[in-house]
Amino acid sequence: MYLSSQHRDSVNLPKADFEFHLRRLRPVIDLLSAKDAKLGGDWFLGGSSIADAQRFPVFSGGAVRKDAIDELRRKNADDIDEAKFIGIWNGDSRKGCGGSIEFCIDSTVFPNSIELTVNEIAANTSRLGDYKSAADVIIKVAEIYTPSNLTFGPRKYLGKQVFEDRPSVSWMLYLPHVLTSSQVPEARALIPVVRDGKQQGTIIVSVTDEVFDVNNRAHVKAANDIEIRLADQDLLPRFIDL
Known part of the structure; x- marks a missing residue:
């Protein structure tokens, strides 16, 4: 299943505030984990290979890890004032187990966005449950981001x-x-x-x-x-x- 959301952030929000955006996203990840345990556990910054994409866990308990923030700052050092695209995933590449979130921050020309991908075992299945259960995730995103x-x-x-x-x-x-x-x-x-x-x-x-x-x-x-x-x-x- 795939979720795509667009929203506008306040123009007063500081640029490149990676900690804020990841912390804001955390309640969505917690809810995903409650829907499917395979979406719980560690989430990692994306990378060019599986090994590279398992180097930086994003969270430690309820906090955003400093080394993940430092890595994002390093990768985006030349684009501080530009729109930035960040990808995180649950570290599981097995069929029907993976999940990823890509989001855009600091955009001023077009809306910021969130894209959630939950890999399914078959076309007519949903790891987030029936429509009422999946709607809980939509409601959480709507409450946080007012898309x-x-x-x-x-x-x-x-x-x-x-x-x-x-x-x-x-x-x-x-x-x-x-x-x-x-x-x-x-x-x-x-x-x-x-x-x-x-x-x-x-x-x-x-x-x-x-x-x-x-x-x-x-x-x-x-x-x-x-x-x-x-x-x-x-x-x-x-x-x-x-």
Whole structure:
């Protein structure tokens, strides 16, 4: 499964504050670990080979390791004021065991982003559980980052979405709007995301009775229909407008 989220950070946030961004990400990793134990344990900075990508554990207990921060500073020494792309992974390359997170920080021209990849054993499986369980991860990301959009589902669905210039619905799509069933009658479920006692957005679910399968035409059609419905109401933004 694949999660893709976009957000804007405060312009007052210091550049190259790697500790802040990794510490902010930690609650998401803790939740992933609760969903699948193989996503727990050590997470490492990415590298050019498996050996290289196991050199720098990112966390020690609840803290970000100093040597990981120092390595990121070394790698990004020439790009302090530019957008930076950071990759971490759970150190397990076995089939159906791996997980990785890539995120962009310090971007001013385009949104910052988070991309989570959870390697599955088969196309119709989800290590994060059913739609309600997987939605917990979406809610956590939405609470922390207040994204402009977030898509969750099989990565291969990206080749089957209706609009290339807009976010896809896939299995689930988060938008920062309060949505009702009358606005999106094709949705199988609408999950409100609440922050500080107020609804900040909605998760739109295309399939609820089983795991979204990109090889299932009915599943793809359900997601496509929702995308068309949202676009017709100007609720599915273009990436260029975000």
